[in-house]
Amino acid sequence: MRTSIATVCISGTLEDKMLACAKAGFDGIEIFEQDLIVSPKSPEEVRALADRLGLSLDLFQPFRDFEGVDEQTLEANLRRAEHKFALMQRLGIDTILLCSNVGTATIDDDEVFAEQIRRLAQLAERYSVRIAYEALAWGKYVNTYWHSWRIVQMVDRPNVGLCLDSFHILSRGDDPVRIAEIPGEKIFFVQLADAPVMSMDVLSWSRHYRVFPGEGGFDLENFMVHLVRSGYDGIVSLEIFNDVFRQSNVVHTALDGLRSLTWLQDRARARLAQEQDNLNLVALPTAQPALGFDYAEVRTEDPEQIATLLWQLGFTFQGQHRRKPVQLWTAGDARIIINTQRSNGVIAEISGFGIQVPDDVLAADRAQALLAPAVPRTRAGDEQELRGFRAPDATEVFFSSPQGTGAWHNEFGTGAQQPETGLVQGIDHINLAQPWQAFDESVLFYTSTLNLQAIAGTEVPSPMGLVRSQVLRTSDGRVRLALNIVPKGLEAVIERNHEYPEHIAVKTQDIIALARRAVSAGMEFLQVPENYYEDLASRYSLSDQELSVLRELNLLYDRDEHGVFLHFYTATVGNIFFEVIERRDGYDGYGAPNAPVRLAAQFERNRLAGH
Incomplete structure (x- = not known):
């Protein structure tokens, strides 16, 4: 399985984060926009560093508050998007994360959502960019993965697919079983996060208490089983917002993240038994009972x-x-x-x-x-x-x-x-x-x-x-x-x-x-x-x-x-x-x-x- 991690997960400068992720053994990283904005390195220098470290640059994120808006706001959003697409070309990244609108949407209409994302997709094609649409758990109108999948189907463009994030799905109590019904080729990106079971508003829960797989209370093994059954064969990444992680030793945190993905692959592989696995999940040596x-x-x-x-x-x-x-x-x-x-x-x-x-x-x-x-x-x-x-x-x-x-x-x-x-x-x-x-x-x-x-x-x-x-x-x-x-x-x-x-x-x-x-x-x-x-x-x-x-x-x-x-x-x-x-x-x-x-x-x- 190809592994990645969002730079927002860990502490330090963008260069520190890239070095730590490479040392830990990740295949690639997601570039969080804020990390790039504050970096003294040019996009070309970031791309060159990634090449030297053997890291792929897998996703540029996030692009927020796009769909469900009036025409004037849409035109401004398209101009903003075009700047980001040009930036992605300089970085060598071909996939952008589009989050469901949280703040600026005023029109609750799936047809409008689909048509506006279709216009974004036409613009993205000129830059060879794919759009991974993600339903945020607190999205104003789109907040479930199945709703986002209906919209992607309505958009019906080859460069528009889904980003599935385990936190946004499991924090709402949604059943991930229907992920298996989504064609794997229409899932463009997957982000994983665990979290302790807490009673609080989902936005605060997400922004401060996410943890790596196996460190919280979500059934990520079950999530992975349904993902494999979809036929998905792409990148599985970590996106963790955690106050402690962002104050901790960057190398320790990166190693912890990759360990969690390795552990999760083994657990999911055991649940799948002999089922076809396009992700090529790793299997660990047999766990020994402590006597x-x-x-x-x-x-x-x-x-x-x-x-x-x-x-x-x-x-x-x-x-x-x-x-x-x-x-x-x-x-x-x-x-x-x-x-x-x-x-x-x-x-x-x-x-x-x-x-x-x-x-x-x-x-x-x-x-x-x-x-x-x-x-x-x-x-x-x-x-x-x-x-x-x-x-x-x-x-x-x-x-x-x-x-x-x-x-x-x-x-x-x-x-x-x-x-x-x-x-x-x-x-x-x-x-x-x-x-x-x-x-x-x-x-x-x-x-x-x-x-x-x-x-x-x-x-x-x-x-x-x-x-x-x-x-x-x-x-x-x-x-x-x-x-x-x-x-x-x-x-x-x-x-x-x-x-x-x-x-x-x-x-x-x-x-x-x-x-x-x-x-x-x-x-x-x-x-x-x-x-x-x-x-x-x-x-x-x-x-x-x-x-x-x-x-x-x-x-x-x-x-x-x-x-x-x-x-x-x-x-x-x-x-x-x-x-x-x-x-x-x-x-x-x-x-x-x-x-x-x-x-x-x-x-x-x-x-x-x-x-």
Whole structure:
């Protein structure tokens, strides 16, 4: 499939945008008129740059407010159009986007619309220009794709066809099924945009909240299936209006866009099965089910602080790596790596994690096809090969397989034996902080490369601002990631901000025994305010003894229709802390009502410490 992207999607100058799109791997771009107007480059220079970069210039857009007007306005519109057609010749672009009239139309008559567009088409023929007519969702008289198709049929000119935009169709709740009835050769251009499901006016929704495919709530797979069934074989482009994207790193955003198109092609191809596909949608290597966490890695220049926390929680030191300054600690099925490589000035941070999959080679091939940058890893000949990739938030993700030759943990020296009373069972979830610019990109990355499902997000108040949280998980809960967006203003750059705390949550079947063990080992828990327990007593029928134990051990409590959730937090070291959880009787959440308590307690602790 030939891919394109509108320059309005991303930040920077026109030259910056073209360089980023070429680097990401797009086939072409749409030139948004405003980007050209403010550029110091002449149309000829833009065309020459595109040639050097190997980018086609696919569409000039937008041409607004043309049809449904009086004769005097029409004559002015035709003069305006002729200037644009001449400009397009200089750029080497042969297709213009004509949006349905929003502001100047005064005549609600399809015959008038068709006749006026026919006159525009006759003018366009002199410049070898094609017109792609698009129904804007808020168009004054034409606002559905089927209405625009009727008008194109009435115009009946070979150089007039449709532009189909998924946002304008799906935001209105229109069914895209009839796209398959439109002859593919009369669809001149296709633009894709996803969006979160929101209740607001469609114009504001469109102008500020569009996202790339797979990052919102629209069924774009279904849209693509009907597009393929039309016989369309042209360009599929992205047109995203998003305030965050237009403030973000231009290369990151371009890569995110192309990744979304690659992901969408694979999903649509799977739905189509053996049907004819003139778009030649790509198929990705088979998605591998995530079987569980292999390990979590903490990077620190001072391993003793993290080692002490792990020992207090009941982890056992299994030894130092035979070649590297790396320690392995285990408890039950949980493995924690403490890495002091490249850690000067790093107090403590989550640097990566491992995922167990049936076939690590296929998993790595899929990640590579989704444009995930590989993480180089040096190894000796007798050490296991681990294939890793860097996520948009800079976390390093490595795949391992039960079929892999050897086991990486055998590369560590033998430490003390696992205690018989080991209470930690394994890693339940990992919570990662996300820069506000990279949140949507990270959600798509982790769902597409790790085959995780996105659960409805939540928002949690904190003294630092509103924290948006998104859980990604396998259906069986073996792998769970919680992504927390860093409140805007706490970070300065697109790269991951480790000033915002992250954590590793381990699970147990006896949190009270584990907490008592940790206390006896000298662990300092995050202090929970008394007001919390008074509120707890009002909400739940807990005995005095139960409340006393919760207070004593700084345990937090939640309950739903399935069961009970108990958890506690360690003190924060650097930008990491640990959580211990116990799920009882089918409870499957994360204690969301307690998140504001945790955030406020951490803020107060940092304030008193002078941080």
